[in-house]
Amino acid sequence: xxxxxxxxxxxxxxxxxxxKPKTSKLYSDDESxxxxxxxxxxxRDIVCPICKTSRYLSPDMKFLVNxxxxxxxxxxxxxxxxxxxxxxxPYENCNKILRKLKxxxxxxxxxxxxxEIDIRNKVYKIMNKLxxxxxxxxxxxxxxxxxxxxxFELSNLDxxxxxxxxxxxxxLMKYEQMNKRLIQVNKxxxxxxxxxxxxxxxxxQNLEKERLALIKQMEEQNLEDNQTYKQKIIAELSKGTxxxxxxxxxxxxxxxxxxxxxxxxxELNKVLKSNSYSxxxxxxxxxxxxxxxxxxxxxxxxxxRELHRKYKVLEDHQLYYDPFISNxxxxxxxxxxxxxxxxxxxxxxxxxxxxxxxxxEEEKSK
Amino acid sequence: xxxxxxxxxxxxxxTFAIVYLGKKKQQEGEPKDExxxxxxxxxxxxxxxxDTGDNMGIDISAIREIxxxxxxxxxxxxxxxxxxxxxxxxxxxxLILEYLPMDLEKLIKKKTIIFNSMDIKxxxxxxxxxxxxxxxxxxxxxxLKPANLLIGENGLIKLADFxxxxxxxxxxxxxxxxxxxxxxxxxxxxxxxxxxxKNYDFKIDIWSxxxxxxxxxxxxxxxxxxxxxxxxxxxFKVLGTPSEKDWPQVKALPNYNTNxxxxxxxxxxxxxxxxxxxxxxxLDLLMSMLEMNPGERWDIVRCLESEYIRxxxxxxxxxxxxxxxxx
Numbered sequence: 001x002x003x004x005x006x007x008x009x010x011x012x013x014x015x016x017x018x019x020k021p022k023t024s025k026l027y028s029d030d031e032s033x034x035x036x037x038x039x040x041x042x043x044r045d046i047v048c049p050i051c052k053t054s055r056y057l058s059p060d061m062k063f064l065v066n067x068x069x070x071x072x073x074x075x076x077x078x079x080x081x082x083x084x085x086x087x088x089x090p091y092e093n094c095n096k097i098l099r100k101l102k103x104x105x106x107x108x109x110x111x112x113x114x115x116e117i118d119i120r121n122k123v124y125k126i127m128n129k130l131x132x133x134x135x136x137x138x139x140x141x142x143x144x145x146x147x148x149x150x151x152f153e154l155s156n157l158d159x160x161x162x163x164x165x166x167x168x169x170x171x172l173m174k175y176e177q178m179n180k181r182l183i184q185v186n187k188x189x190x191x192x193x194x195x196x197x198x199x200x201x202x203x204x205q206n207l208e209k210e211r212l213a214l215i216k217q218m219e220e221q222n223l224e225d226n227q228t229y230k231q232k233i234i235a236e237l238s239k240g241t242x243x244x245x246x247x248x249x250x251x252x253x254x255x256x257x258x259x260x261x262x263x264x265x266x267e268l269n270k271v272l273k274s275n276s277y278s279x280x281x282x283x284x285x286x287x288x289x290x291x292x293x294x295x296x297x298x299x300x301x302x303x304x305r306e307l308h309r310k311y312k313v314l315e316d317h318q319l320y321y322d323p324f325i326s327n328x329x330x331x332x333x334x335x336x337x338x339x340x341x342x343x344x345x346x347x348x349x350x351x352x353x354x355x356x357x358x359x360x361e362e363e364k365s366k
Numbered sequence: 367x368x369x370x371x372x373x374x375x376x377x378x379x380x381t382f383a384i385v386y387l388g389k390k391k392q393q394e395g396e397p398k399d400e401x402x403x404x405x406x407x408x409x410x411x412x413x414x415x416x417d418t419g420d421n422m423g424i425d426i427s428a429i430r431e432i433x434x435x436x437x438x439x440x441x442x443x444x445x446x447x448x449x450x451x452x453x454x455x456x457x458x459x460x461l462i463l464e465y466l467p468m469d470l471e472k473l474i475k476k477k478t479i480i481f482n483s484m485d486i487k488x489x490x491x492x493x494x495x496x497x498x499x500x501x502x503x504x505x506x507x508x509x510l511k512p513a514n515l516l517i518g519e520n521g522l523i524k525l526a527d528f529x530x531x532x533x534x535x536x537x538x539x540x541x542x543x544x545x546x547x548x549x550x551x552x553x554x555x556x557x558x559x560x561x562x563x564k565n566y567d568f569k570i571d572i573w574s575x576x577x578x579x580x581x582x583x584x585x586x587x588x589x590x591x592x593x594x595x596x597x598x599x600x601x602f603k604v605l606g607t608p609s610e611k612d613w614p615q616v617k618a619l620p621n622y623n624t625n626x627x628x629x630x631x632x633x634x635x636x637x638x639x640x641x642x643x644x645x646x647x648x649l650d651l652l653m654s655m656l657e658m659n660p661g662e663r664w665d666i667v668r669c670l671e672s673e674y675i676r677x678x679x680x681x682x683x684x685x686x687x688x689x690x691x692x693x
Contacts, residue, residue: 300491300494300495300671300676301498302442302495304495304498304499305498305502305667332615332617332618333563333615335614335615335618335661336558336563336565336613336615336616337563337565337566338567338569338661339661340661347534350504351504354503354504
């Protein structure tokens with residue numbers, strides 16, 4: 001399961017198309033768009049090869065394919081030919097028997113990809129073991145690899161080589177029979193997981209909506225408030241009391257109101273953040289791998305850090321005043337370079353203590 | 367001394383130095399040592415004369431290289447210096463270094479290699495560890511770039527080329543005015559250097575690492591400026607022009623031009639769009655390493671402590687890198 005950083009892997013694409021059919025538009029050959037770009041190239045594509053209806057005459061014509069042979073047929077032809085029951089594919093020399101039920105819209109432009117995705121989905125349904133069904137990560141990876149092998153074999157079959165097809169299908173059947181119960185169990189699990197994910201998504205969406213509404217409300221309120229306060233100030237001033245006091249009072253009022261709203265927003269933000277759905281598949285492996293490498297714990301520094309320093313930099317540097325160093329903090333070129341009094345003291349002390357507690361003779365004898 | 371090693375093949379050439387592939391010569395009664403070494407021959411003739419014809423002696427960069435390599439050689443992620451000798455015949459100083467067949471630049475350019483997130487983390491972690499060791503000992507490398515990060519046959523990444531390194535002593539307050547801003551290869555130069563600062567500190571190395579990591583992800587240099595001016599402009603275009611608000615006193619830097627075009631600073635969403643495939647914590651690390659204001663930029667310790675380093679998946683094993691290299 002190599003997960004490359006720059007290239008999105010195919011499995012992701014499958015998931016997308018599977019769970020959210022709406023997004024499939026992204027990858028579908030959205031015919032109308034395509035043809036405007038390369039009208040000349042695709043002239044034959046816009047004519048149904050069966051009934052010869054052209055897109056030009058019936059603009060809402062749609063093409064369907066059947067996963068048996070992946071030949072393009074327009075929707076009305078499918079209705080016409082297959083309503084009475086399964087029949088042969090109307091393409092010449094294609095003797096596949098097709099059923100109306102199996103026809104679907106083509107999602108990917110490239111028929112090879114379309115084909116592979118279908119095979120993938122089919123295999124995933126059968127070989128659906130989950131991480132938790134394995135003891136170690138290695139075994140799980142082995143399973144994933146085997147699954148990819150089956151998919152690869154199936155999608156690269158020579159359609160004329162009957163024996164080969166039979167061989168692979170037999171393998172799959174065997175697996176299915178051997179793991180019948182587990183497949184059922186995992187099917188349920190996956191279903192649950194999916195519905196859980198959907199629930200989480202909708203909750204998240206609602207929260208986000210609420211947050212945006214609140215922000216908008218705050219903005220509107222702000223505008224409104226500014227005006228009413230202005231009027232208030234004018235009204236109060238006309239009564240002729242101390243003007244500074246009035247303005248201060250009104251300002252205070254604004255502040256209180258704003259802070260209560262802000263607090264609400266912050267709370268919502270927090271809920272949003274903590275609710276973000278992140279299911280860690282490797283929680284289990286985390287434990288395992290920790291056991292495996294128990295004698296070499298992972299540390300970012302690899303021991304190259306002094307954890308117990310021999311000195312401490314005081315937080316309050318009023319206790320020690322060095323006019324030279326504090327004055328540097330007022331020189332703009334030092335400030336521009338991120339001058340920080342504390343880090344200067346830290347560095348100076350570090351230098352002073354560097355090498356303390358190191359016994360050269362001892363180290364050499366090692 | 368020179369009889370102890372034989373130079374076999376020229377590996378590369380710089381202004382003052384030539385690097386050879388070499389081997390230890392077999393001595394009588396000793397077992398044959400087959401291990402390769404790299405021999406960096408620093409020519410004294412070439413640097414002997416200044417414009418006025420005076421004898422300049424040994425170049426400071428050679429001294430620095432020897433000094434820092436001797437001090438740092440114990441660390442895993444820093445190139446090992448075995449020996450130094452002078453050769454009267456060729457009038458040169460020779461450094462016997464560990465032979466490392468690969469560098470990060472070659473690895474990045476080899477497009478057939480695909481890194482997964484664990485491999486990336488392994489490389490990032492090793493670079494950070496090496497630099498941490500330098501910074502811990504108050505040394506700034508000042509020339510970090512993919513070509514200076516060598517990779518050994520065992521998959522260890524090692525910092526090399528300390529010709530520009532220097533100590534940042536006295537907490538950086540006394541030597542401040544002496545630092546030159548003409549360091550670091552252009553594409554990896556921090557904005558404060560380009561703005562002409564002479565009081566910079568360790569944070570310039572962090573900036574370079576940030577850009578190296580991005581180059582590792584996108585496989586092309588992220589900010590390839592044509593000259594120093596173009597480089598600065600490119601940085602501002604991509605990361606926003608700094609204002610007095612997010613970088614106090616930036617206007618005090620010598621090369622700061624008040625007529626700069628104010629590019630907007632990219633927000634998190636914008637960053638997210640640029641690097642879709644990496645984790646949130648990784649994005650945080652990158653954003654903090656490429657913080658314009660050196661005062662806000664993370665230091666090496668904070669980088670190593672970042673969530674990204676600690677989160678799962680763990681970095682892959684060194685052997686994985688060896689496998690990738692040999693593919």
